[in-house]
Amino acid sequence: xxxxxxxxxxxxxxxGTPLNQAGVNVIDAHAHLGPYxxxxxxxxDADTMVAVMxxxxxxxxxxxxxxxxxxxVPRGNEMTAAAVRAYPDRxxxxxxxxxxxxxxxxxxxARSFDELGLTMIKLHPTIVEYPVSGPAYEPVWRFxxxxxxxxxxxxxxxxxxxxxxxxxxxxxxYPDVIFVLGHSGGTPAGYVEAIDAAGKYANIYLxxxxxxxxxTWVERIVNQVGAERxxxxxxxxxxxxxxxxxxxxxxxxxxxxxxxxxGDNMARLLEERDILSPTKGxxx
Amino acid sequence: xxxxGIDRALVSHTLAQSYDPAHGNRALREAIAGDAxxxxxxxxxxxxxxxxxxxxxxxxxxAAEGVRAVRFYPRDHTYALDKWQCGDLLDALAERRYVVLLxxxxxxxxxxxAICHAWPDLALVLTKTSYRQTRPxxxxxxxxxxxxxxxxxxxxxxxxxxxxxRFGSERLLFGTGLPLCDPGGPIARLAxxxxxxxxxxxxxxxxxxxxxxxxxLGKEGRS
Numbered sequence: 349x350x351x352x353x354x355x356x357x358x359x360x361x362x363x364g365t366p367l368n369q370a371g372v373n374v375i376d377a378h379a380h381l382g383p384y385x386x387x388x389x390x391x392x393d394a395d396t397m398v399a400v401m402x403x404x405x406x407x408x409x410x411x412x413x414x415x416x417x418x419x420x421v422p423r424g425n426e427m428t429a430a431a432v433r434a435y436p437d438r439x440x441x442x443x444x445x446x447x448x449x450x451x452x453x454x455x456x457x458a459r460s461f462d463e464l465g466l467t468m469i470k471l472h473p474t475i476v477e478y479p480v481s482g483p484a485y486e487p488v489w490r491f492x493x494x495x496x497x498x499x500x501x502x503x504x505x506x507x508x509x510x511x512x513x514x515x516x517x518x519x520x521x522y523p524d525v526i527f528v529l530g531h532s533g534g535t536p537a538g539y540v541e542a543i544d545a546a547g548k549y550a551n552i553y554l555x556x557x558x559x560x561x562x563x564t565w566v567e568r569i570v571n572q573v574g575a576e577r578x579x580x581x582x583x584x585x586x587x588x589x590x591x592x593x594x595x596x597x598x599x600x601x602x603x604x605x606x607x608x609x610x611g612d613n614m615a616r617l618l619e620e621r622d623i624l625s626p627t628k629g630x631x632x
Numbered sequence: 633x634x635x636x637g638i639d640r641a642l643v644s645h646t647l648a649q650s651y652d653p654a655h656g657n658r659a660l661r662e663a664i665a666g667d668a669x670x671x672x673x674x675x676x677x678x679x680x681x682x683x684x685x686x687x688x689x690x691x692x693x694x695a696a697e698g699v700r701a702v703r704f705y706p707r708d709h710t711y712a713l714d715k716w717q718c719g720d721l722l723d724a725l726a727e728r729r730y731v732v733l734l735x736x737x738x739x740x741x742x743x744x745x746a747i748c749h750a751w752p753d754l755a756l757v758l759t760k761t762s763y764r765q766t767r768p769x770x771x772x773x774x775x776x777x778x779x780x781x782x783x784x785x786x787x788x789x790x791x792x793x794x795x796x797x798r799f800g801s802e803r804l805l806f807g808t809g810l811p812l813c814d815p816g817g818p819i820a821r822l823a824x825x826x827x828x829x830x831x832x833x834x835x836x837x838x839x840x841x842x843x844x845x846x847x848x849l850g851k852e853g854r855s
Contacts, residue, residue: 358635358636358637361816361819361820362637362819362823363823364823364824364825386764387763387765387766388766388767388770389766389788389789390788390789390790390793391790392789396790400789400790403824403826404824559762559763559785559787560785560787560813562812562813562814563814563816564814585789585790586763586789587763587787587789588763588787588788588789588790588791588792589789590817590820590821590823590824591787591817591818591820591821593820593824594815594816594817594818594819594821594823595814595816595817595820596816597816598636598815598816598819598820599816
């Protein structure tokens with residue numbers, strides 16, 4: 349039980365109480381949508397995902413459909429947008445691009461924001477096999493700066509495309525863009541590298557979206573980066589979000605830190621950056 | 633365990649995986665001596681090099697110390713958990729209805745299938761299951777009633793619901809992976825499962841209790 353607020357995190361979890369009903373704002377900063385060729389996912393549709401969110405007490409999820417991550421980016425952006433239109437109060441859409449068609453990057457972002465109603469950007473440089481340092485991503489950074497939005501990218505230590513350190517020059521060049529390092533670099537070596545990058549640039553945020561991150565690493569990341577720059581994410585429907593709820597809720601972090609990470613930080617970013625306003629496309 | 637309300641645990645020593653199984657099993661004995669909440673799970677090797685003693689020595693020692701569950705790390709320890717290299721040992725463990733824990737990253741899926749097929753009396757518990765292995769995992773659970781999964785990293789989206797609807801609650805066992813992983817995830821996973829209390833009880837303790845009770849420690853079939 350938290351001494352300051354009296355909130356019983358373990359008791360709330362063990363009772364199976366939806367966290368939002370207990371007064372915790374839960375926003376999933378890193379979620380997807382749809383099936384995937386690599387493995388079986390039961391019922392990865394928006395209806396089921398929102399039902400799972402209801403059961404767990406997740407207020408919102410920021411989604412990028414699986415095909416938008418690489419298999420068919422325009423189709424995927426449309427799939428993301430359809431889900432957001434079906435659940436405008438629960439789902440927020442990331443647009444993505446295929447850097448191997450550089451002439452289409454700017455136009456696809458403009459279409460995604462202005463016609464489809466997507467409001468943030470998600471990149472998966474590993475799937476598309478293109479480095480974030482490459483010129484085809486330049487229009488992405490400029491667009492993100494112009495629209496004052498957030499870029500979430502998959503990161504994995506040691507990869508040639510998106511190791512956490514690769515985001516340092518981008519964060520320096522575009523200080524008005526929030527860069528969220530998905531998976532915090534993915535491995536213990538990556539966590540160290542991501543913490544180091546976040547220590548250098550205030551516009552770098554880390555997310556805790558990782559299947560097997562230990563409590564020790566969750567606490568180390570939050571304590572070293574500062575709870576105000578860590579976001580909660582699940583990768584669902586790849587990963588079962590209840591696991592990641594339990595992992596963060598049962599840490600020894602302070603009540604305030606848990607609430608910041610679970611959703612207060614993302615809510616602040618959404619508000620500060622006007623992510624849900626019609627000018628971003630969010631009301632379409 | 634006290635902080636999170638976990639009453640009892642089946643434990644192995646990390647040295648048995650990362651240093652030497654014989655040393656690790658001895659370290660485990662010392663670490664849990666007199667602790668009523670912790671039950672030993674030894675880490676075994678094939679008998680070919682004599683590192684575990686003879687089969688009679690090993691099974692006798694395990695019986696004397698109340699060891700009802702064992703682990704294998706065939707990938708880390710460089711052998712094959714199959715009839716050729718471990719047949720005599722697995723025969724003896726199956727005869728005694730032992731509980732065998734196996735991390736999914738230690739063996740190919742076809743190897744798991746072969747073990748389940750050849751030794752149906754072993755209770756094989758897969759740990760460190762991956763959300764990326766749902767296709768073969770569900771096929772294995774469908775084909776072999778002696779296969780179980782622990783919940784320490786059973787992290788596939790709606791995975792528990794999928795198993796409950798297909799196979800019932802008998803095949804899932806609560807587990808945490810402590811201290812390498814953390815109990816918060818599996819605790820929440822069970823708590824947010826909309827299953828009858830009987831199924832929750834089965835997964836949280838009764839299934840493992842039943843499997844451990846079936847183990848015959850002595851040659852005479854004593855349990």
